[in-house]
Amino acid sequence: MDHLENRTLLTIITEAAIEHALLKDLEKLGIKGYTVSDVRGRGSRGVRDATWGEAANIRVEVICQREVALKALQFIQDKFYQNYAMISFLQEVEVLRPEKF
Amino acid sequence: MDIVVMFFLFGLIAGLLRSELKLPASLYESLSVFLLLAIGLKGGQGLAQQDLLPLLPQLGAVIALGVLQTLIAFFILITFGKFDRANAAAMAAHYGSVSVATFAVGSDWLASRDIFFESQMAIFLAVMEVPAIMVGIILVRGISKNTEWKALAHETFLGKGVTLLLGGMLIGWAAGPEGLASVKGVFFDLFKGALALFLLEMGLIVARQAGDLRQRGIFIIGFGVLMPLFSAVLGLSCGALIGLSIGGMTLLATLAASASYIAVPAAVRLAIPEANPALSLATVLGVTFPFNIMVGIPFYHYLAETLFGA
Numbered sequence: 001m002d003h004l005e006n007r008t009l010l011t012i013i014t015e016a017a018i019e020h021a022l023l024k025d026l027e028k029l030g031i032k033g034y035t036v037s038d039v040r041g042r043g044s045r046g047v048r049d050a051t052w053g054e055a056a057n058i059r060v061e062v063i064c065q066r067e068v069a070l071k072a073l074q075f076i077q078d079k080f081y082q083n084y085a086m087i088s089f090l091q092e093v094e095v096l097r098p099e100k101f
Numbered sequence: 102m103d104i105v106v107m108f109f110l111f112g113l114i115a116g117l118l119r120s121e122l123k124l125p126a127s128l129y130e131s132l133s134v135f136l137l138l139a140i141g142l143k144g145g146q147g148l149a150q151q152d153l154l155p156l157l158p159q160l161g162a163v164i165a166l167g168v169l170q171t172l173i174a175f176f177i178l179i180t181f182g183k184f185d186r187a188n189a190a191a192m193a194a195h196y197g198s199v200s201v202a203t204f205a206v207g208s209d210w211l212a213s214r215d216i217f218f219e220s221q222m223a224i225f226l227a228v229m230e231v232p233a234i235m236v237g238i239i240l241v242r243g244i245s246k247n248t249e250w251k252a253l254a255h256e257t258f259l260g261k262g263v264t265l266l267l268g269g270m271l272i273g274w275a276a277g278p279e280g281l282a283s284v285k286g287v288f289f290d291l292f293k294g295a296l297a298l299f300l301l302e303m304g305l306i307v308a309r310q311a312g313d314l315r316q317r318g319i320f321i322i323g324f325g326v327l328m329p330l331f332s333a334v335l336g337l338s339c340g341a342l343i344g345l346s347i348g349g350m351t352l353l354a355t356l357a358a359s360a361s362y363i364a365v366p367a368a369v370r371l372a373i374p375e376a377n378p379a380l381s382l383a384t385v386l387g388v389t390f391p392f393n394i395m396v397g398i399p400f401y402h403y404l405a406e407t408l409f410g411a
Contacts (some may be wrong), residue, residue, distance in 0.1 A: 017370040021252075055309075056126075082376035 005098035006071040009061060012076065013039065014086040015057035026062065029072050033100070035061045043085065045057070057085070062100045063093060103213070106395055108143050112304020113391070117311060124302045133363075134298040137206050137262060139288040139295075140223050140268050141269020142281060147220020148270065149179065149277045157223050159343045160228055166357060167229045167277035167338045170332050171197030171236040176327070182320050187241050191369045194237025195385050196363035199229045201262060202303060206394045208356035211348045213293075216270050216402075218348030222356075227266040229356055230364050231257050237365075238372045253372055294351040303390070304311040310387035313379050321380075325388025329358035333401045347405045358393055360385040373390060 019036065026034060039059045040051065056093070069090055081088050095101055169193045174196040178189035211218050227283050234257050237320025257263070273281060281288075314321065340350035362385045370378055 015370070017367055021371060080374075 002096050003098075004094040004096060005094055007063050007095050007098065007101045008066045009063050009068040009091045009093045010088065011071055011091070012060040012062075012086065012088040013041070013057060014054065014060075014080065014088075015084055016058045017101075018080065018084060019058055022060065022080070024058070024074070025075065027074060029075060030068055031062050031064055033062070037061075043087070063095060065101070066090075103206075105209060105293065105300050107295045109300040109304045109307075109391070109394060110290045112306075113302040113308050114132070114304075116305040116308020121180075121342075121374060122305065124298075124305070129299070129302050132295055132302070133201070134261075134263070134265060135295050137201060137297065138269040139267045139292050139346040140205060140208070141271075142284075142288050144220050144223025144226075144266075144278075145273020146271075146278055148224070148276045151220065152205055156224065156307035159221065160224065162339055162343050163225045163229055163353070164232050166335060167197050167199075167232040168236050168354075170335060170357060171233040171240075173331070174328055175237075175240055177324070182324065187373050187376040188380060191373050191378075192236045192381045192384065194233045194241070194369055195362070195381045196332065196360045196366045196389075197233025197236060198231075198365045199226060199356045200224040200359035200361055200385075200390065200393075201226065201266075201363070202299065202357035203353070203390060203393050203398075204356055205342035206300070207352050207398045209293060209296060209346075210398050211402075214257035216348040216351075217346055218352050219345060221272060222349060223266065225353065225356060227263050227270075230260075230361065231262055233361075234365055234368045237369065241373050241376075244291060249285070253368065256371070257364065257368055260364050260367070284331075300394075301303060307386050307391060310383045313383035313388040317380065317383060321384050322388055325384045326392050329360070329389050329393055329397060333358040333397065333404070337401070337405055338404075341409050347410060348411060351402040354394065354405065355398055358389075358397055360389045362386050362390065372396065 012022070016038070023034065023036070037059045039057050041057060062069070064072075073088060073090065076088060077088070112122075171193045174193035175189050177185040178192055179186070182189070184192065205220075208218065208222070234253075238253070333354040336354035338348050340353040341356070345353060362382060366378055368384060369376060369381070
């Protein structure tokens with residue numbers, strides 16, 4: 001197998017309403033790729049069951065260098081945490097083709 | 102009682118009883134696309150048979166109507182509701198804007214009674230969606246440089262609702278009645294069935310607001326009923342001023358009385374993040390929408406006939 005290298009996986013779960021704004025911000029922070037999925041669940045802001053637009057959640061996953069992930073985490077904390085349903089966390093992952101991330 | 106309202110009640114009761122009934126989210130999306138297109142096509146077809154220039158002052162009048170409603174709602178919420186500025190402006194924007202579902206029920210109510218209404222009502226629907234959002238944001242932010250106006254304008258003017266309505270209207274206008282004959286079976290004949298299904302889902306959505314509503318108390322319920330009544334009177338007066346028929350006045354009153362629950366919540370969530378979205382949605386969906394489709398529309402028609410009928 002090719003050489004594996006460490007990168008950081010940043011996961012953000014938040015309201016679908018802010019998808020466009022959030023992704024634009026991430027791109028500005030130098031993030032080149034991401035995966036978005038529609039999800040549902042329950043948290044401090046009640047049940048988000050995705051049965052229609054207002055109650056829909058998304059999960060954004062980004063694999064990048066740790067510095068970039070930390071910068072992004074700080075940024076979204078400042079901009080979104082106070083007013084939006086949002087959680088985010090970091091995990092260490094191992095990837096092939098590290099130049100992609 | 103109208104058949105489509107029965108579907109709404111079915112959804113509402115099933116939801117309140119916590120039934121397992123759940124329609125797929127994509128069905129709700131598809132039905133709303135269908136309804137918007139059908140309303141647009143029908144309006145456009147009518148517009149193809151009339152002169153468009155006289156409509157310009159009418160458009161000005163309905164925009165002014167939307168702005169006025171937003172300002173009055175804001176004033177009421179600040180003064181009597183003791184709302185903070187952000188929540189008052191967010192809620193006012195919902196009430197200054199319009200609801201497509203309410204419009205659809207209103208036009209269907211009139212059509213099934215063979216009451217004429219003007220084709221430009223579909224344009225009014227598209228035009229009245231936007232100004233309230235702008236006014237609501239200005240009420241909180243002022244004309245601030247921090248607001249991303251360009252993104253916001255893009256979001257509101259090219260949002261799903263306005264795009265589909267205008268697109269449908271353009272096609273209906275260009276194709277005319279003969280061109281539309283081939284798609285009539287889908288868009289016009291199936292309209293009522295699709296609306297019924299859509300309202301079933303609306304009933305389920307409204308039922309989910311019950312919990313939020315219980316926490317908010319009496320002011321919200323009062324506002325959710327009295328604001329549309331007041332707006333309807335404004336709408337009737339505006340309709341009389343621009344010379345609409347009784348059916349047209351009824352529908353303009355319905356538009357004025359209706360409150361947005363799709364376009365405005367999405368735009369306001371971005372532009373006024375500190376406002377609580379559950380507060381506006383519970384009022385709009387839990388009180389105003391059911392009130393309008395069950396009691397409001399027939400009452401606005403009665404008012405139009407009593408005040409302005411020959």
